[in-house]
Amino acid sequence: MYRYDEFDHQFVRERTSQFADQAQRRLSGELTEDEFRPLRLMNGLYLQLHAYMLRIAIPYGTLSARQMRQLAMIARKWDKNYGHFTTRQNIQFNWIKLEDTAAILAALADVEMHAIQTSGNCIRNVTTDHWAGAAADEIADPRPVGELLRQWSSLHPEFSFLPRKFKIAVTGAPNDRAAVKVHDIGLRMHHDENGARGWEVMVGGGQGRTPVIAVTVRDFLPENELLAYLEAIMRVYNLYGRRDNKYKARIKILVHEIGPDKFRQEVEAEYAKRPKQETEVEEKELARIAAYFASPAFEKLSRWSARFEEARTGNKDFAQWVRTNIAAHRVDGYAIVNISLKPVGGIPGDASAEQMDVAADLAEKYSFGEVRVSHAQNLVLPHVKRDDLFAVWQALVAAEMATANYGLAGDIIACPGLDYCALATARAIPVSQSISRKFADIDWQQDIGPLKINISGCINACGHHHVGHIGILGLDKKGEEYYQITLGGSSSEEASIGSILGPGFAGPDVADAIEKIVNTYMGLRQPGEEFLSAYRRVGPQPFKEALYATA
Amino acid sequence: MPLLRLNGFVTDTWVHLGDADALPASGDIVVPYARLLREWEQLLKHDGRLGAVFPNIDRVEALTLFLPRLALIVLPFPSFTDGRAYSLARQLREIGYRGELRAAGNVLPDQLQFMRQVGFDSFDVSDRFEASVWLKASRQMSLAYQRGLYRPAGETEVWSERHREAEPWLEQPHAG
Numbered sequence: 030m031y032r033y034d035e036f037d038h039q040f041v042r043e044r045t046s047q048f049a050d051q052a053q054r055r056l057s058g059e060l061t062e063d064e065f066r067p068l069r070l071m072n073g074l075y076l077q078l079h080a081y082m083l084r085i086a087i088p089y090g091t092l093s094a095r096q097m098r099q100l101a102m103i104a105r106k107w108d109k110n111y112g113h114f115t116t117r118q119n120i121q122f123n124w125i126k127l128e129d130t131a132a133i134l135a136a137l138a139d140v141e142m143h144a145i146q147t148s149g150n151c152i153r154n155v156t157t158d159h160w161a162g163a164a165a166d167e168i169a170d171p172r173p174v175g176e177l178l179r180q181w182s183s184l185h186p187e188f189s190f191l192p193r194k195f196k197i198a199v200t201g202a203p204n205d206r207a208a209v210k211v212h213d214i215g216l217r218m219h220h221d222e223n224g225a226r227g228w229e230v231m232v233g234g235g236q237g238r239t240p241v242i243a244v245t246v247r248d249f250l251p252e253n254e255l256l257a258y259l260e261a262i263m264r265v266y267n268l269y270g271r272r273d274n275k276y277k278a279r280i281k282i283l284v285h286e287i288g289p290d291k292f293r294q295e296v297e298a299e300y301a302k303r304p305k306q307e308t309e310v311e312e313k314e315l316a317r318i319a320a321y322f323a324s325p326a327f328e329k330l331s332r333w334s335a336r337f338e339e340a341r342t343g344n345k346d347f348a349q350w351v352r353t354n355i356a357a358h359r360v361d362g363y364a365i366v367n368i369s370l371k372p373v374g375g376i377p378g379d380a381s382a383e384q385m386d387v388a389a390d391l392a393e394k395y396s397f398g399e400v401r402v403s404h405a406q407n408l409v410l411p412h413v414k415r416d417d418l419f420a421v422w423q424a425l426v427a428a429e430m431a432t433a434n435y436g437l438a439g440d441i442i443a444c445p446g447l448d449y450c451a452l453a454t455a456r457a458i459p460v461s462q463s464i465s466r467k468f469a470d471i472d473w474q475q476d477i478g479p480l481k482i483n484i485s486g487c488i489n490a491c492g493h494h495h496v497g498h499i500g501i502l503g504l505d506k507k508g509e510e511y512y513q514i515t516l517g518g519s520s521s522e523e524a525s526i527g528s529i530l531g532p533g534f535a536g537p538d539v540a541d542a543i544e545k546i547v548n549t550y551m552g553l554r555q556p557g558e559e560f561l562s563a564y565r566r567v568g569p570q571p572f573k574e575a576l577y578a579t580a
Numbered sequence: 581m582p583l584l585r586l587n588g589f590v591t592d593t594w595v596h597l598g599d600a601d602a603l604p605a606s607g608d609i610v611v612p613y614a615r616l617l618r619e620w621e622q623l624l625k626h627d628g629r630l631g632a633v634f635p636n637i638d639r640v641e642a643l644t645l646f647l648p649r650l651a652l653i654v655l656p657f658p659s660f661t662d663g664r665a666y667s668l669a670r671q672l673r674e675i676g677y678r679g680e681l682r683a684a685g686n687v688l689p690d691q692l693q694f695m696r697q698v699g700f701d702s703f704d705v706s707d708r709f710e711a712s713v714w715l716k717a718s719r720q721m722s723l724a725y726q727r728g729l730y731r732p733a734g735e736t737e738v739w740s741e742r743h744r745e746a747e748p749w750l751e752q753p754h755a756g
Contacts, residue, residue: 036723036738043721067661068690150661180725180738186694187670190663267667302674310727313743 030093030399031176031321033141040183041138044145048072049131056128071151071189073144074130077451081125084147085137086154089161089175089199090118090402094389097400099140101385107133112385114370114378116442116493117196118156118402119147123449145183150191152182152263157199158206159403162322163365163411165357168218169226171201173319174255177311181256188263192270193278195263196235208404208520210234210243211496213280214262217522219249227251232262232292233284238488240495240526241281244289246296253308253315261300265292325397325412330362334415347422349471350433355418364415366396367435368408368425373469374462377443378406387428395421405442405481407435437474438482438547439465442493446486446503447510453486455503455510460484460539467540468547477547480560483518496520498561499543500527512539516546516572517564530569531577542576549575583682584703586696586718586732588711594631594652604628610652613638624649633684636664640671647677655700657685666698673699673730689717697729 033041048068055065062076069075073084085100092100100120104112107129108122115121125133137143146153155178162170178197182188188195198212209215215231228250234243250258266280269287284292341348356365368388370378380388388408392400395417401409408430413421425431434440441464444450446457461484468474483497487504494500500515511533518527534542547560549572554563564572583592594608599615603626610631616623623630631652634643643650653672655665669681683695684704692703696718705714723736731737740746 034742036736036741040721040723040725040738043723047720150663183725184694184721185726186697186724186729187666188663189694190661190666190691264667264671268664272662272664310739310743310746313746314739317742 030091031088031172031318037141037180038138041141041143041145044072044143044184045131045134045138048134052127052131067149070148071146072130072134073147074125074127075148075451077123077449078447079449080123081127081130082121082123082449083125083130083133083144084115084119084121085142085144086147087118087120087142087402088179089155089157089172090159090404091161091172092400092402093140094393094398094400096140096142097385097389097392099136099142101382101389103133103136104382104385111379111381113376113445114380114402114406114408116404116406116444116491117147117154118159118404119154120402121445123445148194149189150193150195151189152178152185152191152195152197155179155182155197155199156207156212156404158202159401159407159409160206160356160365160411161201161401162324163358163363164202164204164206165359166204167202167359168220169201170319170322171199171207171216171218173315173322174199174216176318176321177256177315178259180314181259187260188267191263191267192272193275193280195266195280197259203522205520205522205524206403208493208496208524210522210524211236211240211493211520212243214259215243216255221249225251228255230258230262233281233289234524235279235281236490236493236495237279238276238490239279239281240490241285242524242526243281244284246289246293253312256311257303257308258296258300261296261303264299265295269295325399327360327363327412328414330360330414330416332361334362334418337415337418340419344419346426346433347419349475350422350431351418352475353433353437354431354435358412360412362415364413364418366410366413366418366421367403368410368430369432369435369440370407370430371434371440371465372429372432373439374466376458377441377461380408384428384430387424387430391421391424405440407440433471434474436479436481438468438477438480439471439474441465441482441484442497443484444486444491446484446492450486450491452489453503454488454505455486455512456536457484457486457492457503460501460503460512460536463537463540464543467544477551478559480547481519482543493520494518495526496524497527498564499546501539501543504533506533510536512536514539514542514546514576516569517561519561528569531573545575546572581704582707584705584711584714586701588715590702594629608651610654616646620646631680634668636662636668640668640675643672643677644675647675650677650679652680652682653677654682654684654704657683657687660686660688660691662686666694669695669698669700689713690720692718693720697724697726697731699730701730 054060075082113121157171197214198207198209199216200207201218211234217229230247231243354367396410443457443461447453481498483494484501485492485494496518502513513533515527606627608629616632629651633654682702683700
């Protein structure tokens with residue numbers, strides 16, 4: 030894992046004391062709320078419906094056990110004993126007092142964390158594959174580049190007042206788990222015909238009001254030219270992105286309005302002007318960072334673990350969990366453990382301080398001290414010996430973190446919605462809970478197979494409903510919450526935007542509607558055919574008939 | 581509006597002309613970009629230095645022809661959230677403009693350091709804050725990760741510092 034050096038420490042300390050000064054001036058009344066607003070937003074502090082919310086960056090979703098324990102401490106000391114992991118691999122604390130924020134940021138700085146640029150019209154926390162460094166299909170660990178981008182984008186003087194927020198995602202594997210095609214910039218590592226590594230650069234994807242799949246502006250960008258090329262993209266966007274309407278200000282609108290070809294020309298023209306000398310230091314810096322992400326000291330193990338097989342045969346619940354929550358590791362004898370933060374009837378992404386401590390303990394004991402946060406609001410122990418899986422599972426069961434629904438119907442992504450968020454038009458959490466309870470039977474979920482259900486409480490789409498296999502959008506119709514259902518979305522390497530199925534449903538009826546959709550799929554699927562494939566084959570008609578046919 | 585340079589407030593010696601104001605016989609003058617285009621031949625003969633207010637909507641390449649004659653370029657910030665002028669400033673410095681680069685409009689202390697880093701060296705600011713507030717704000721952070729920024733001595737470029745053996749970034753004249 031990356032460790033701060035003296036410069037990184039000093040940078041975060043200076044930023045923290047600067048913000049402490051600003052918060053003090055707000056508390057003393059020297060700054061009005063209007064003047065304080067842009068300052069606090071640049072440090073991740075939002076004013077929500079009931080309290081301040083602090084959003085803390087978890088760069089590329091990677092945490093050490095020590096950092097996770099510090100988050101637990103913050104939850105205990107300054108929040109209501111829990112935190113909420115978000116779809117940007119960050120964590121939010123929902124019940125923060127303004128006078129405590131300086132102390133919280135200082136506590137974060139102690140463990141090499143911060144809240145810089147988790148908000149505002151700037152480059153946000155870079156996200157990546159939550160299985161980075163562990164996945165069997167990976168070409169290269171994308172986290173060193175994630176760290177390079179974190180540093181490069183931190184307080185970038187040219188790009189801190191963009192037309193709108195800006196999100197970058199990176200994947201080092203062909204199977205895209207980072208949803209790069211629905212980001213402002215998506216980067217996919219691959220090899221050219223000579224075996225050299227480089228990036229496919231995609232621009233203009235996004236969700237929100239106008240969901241768009243990104244277009245490729247460069248098929249292959251040599252690895253060492255990345256920052257110079259990103260500077261060119263950012264400059265074109267900063268100069269020509271729309272600023273007259275905040276709903277048309279994302280880069281996807283610029284790409285769409287001038288067309289991908291013209292956009293590419295502008296970027297390449299700007300790029301051609303960059304001095305060549307830029308790359309040397311960046312290469313050295315990337316190499317310096319990459320050394321921190323060196324592979325942990327894996328033992329030489331057999332692929333076969335007798336202890337694991339014995340436990341699996343002897344315990345049905347463990348076997349059930351193994352079926353869904355374990356993924357293939359690139360090293361023999363190891364596995365990736367996906368910890369579901371989606372208990373039946375729970376709030377997606379919420380974790381108590383005790384649960385965070387359990388995750389930290391398990392990471393320390395079994396996973397080289399590392400935990401990951403996934404954009405699906407779950408946690409990951411990336412490097413667990415197959416021999417240890419049963420012990421890990423037992424500890425997770427005791428902490429109520431062993432729900433065997435990873436990637437299934439109960440693994441719902443939901444934004445905080447109207448229960449917390451000042452922008453929301455409808456609640457997302459109760460709908461998520463009712464669906465979760467409807468599909469409480471894990472055997473049934475496993476029979477249904479991979480299914481992504483995403484819920485957003487407003488059109489801004491923080492719950493990524495556009496790319497859910499089943500997407501649910503909460504809206505307000507004359508003071509009543511109602512929910513629109515879309516089908517066929519995906520954020521994978523074969524990304525697609527879901528289509529609206531028909532008229533919306535009242536909150537209490539949503540879970541039944543989802544059940545009907547799922548039963549329709551179960552009735553028409555071919556052997557081994559997953560929900561999304563089945564939908565793509567048959568289209569919306571059978572689902573419409575099931576939902577809207579008059580009796 | 582007081583004029584701020586990097587050491588404190590100074591007196592603005594430039595005469596700011598609108599589109600219709602008569603040209604003075606001599607002295608340093610600033611004109612809107614549109615007037616620069618329209619009256620270029622005449623302005624070339626002016627006895628005194630020449631400056632222009634360049635709007636956010638045109639490309640810096642449009643100024644190439646005029647640059648050797650310009651000693652001041654003013655870039656407006658219609659609001660502090662409108663960041664276009666940061667890119668324009670950097671582009672102007674990149675194509676070799678070495679004269680005074682002034683930020684005008686909604687210029688606030690918390691943005692001052694960013695402005696200086698991209699190449700601005702004078703600032704039309706409100707008289708709401710004392711010089712000390714501005715000067716402190718212009719040095720809030722003592723280090724930056726980006727390279728090739730304008731920075732006073734003592735401010736650290738982190739990556740260059742970490743890799744001293746590498747080829748240094750082409751030295752840029754410090755602003756101010």
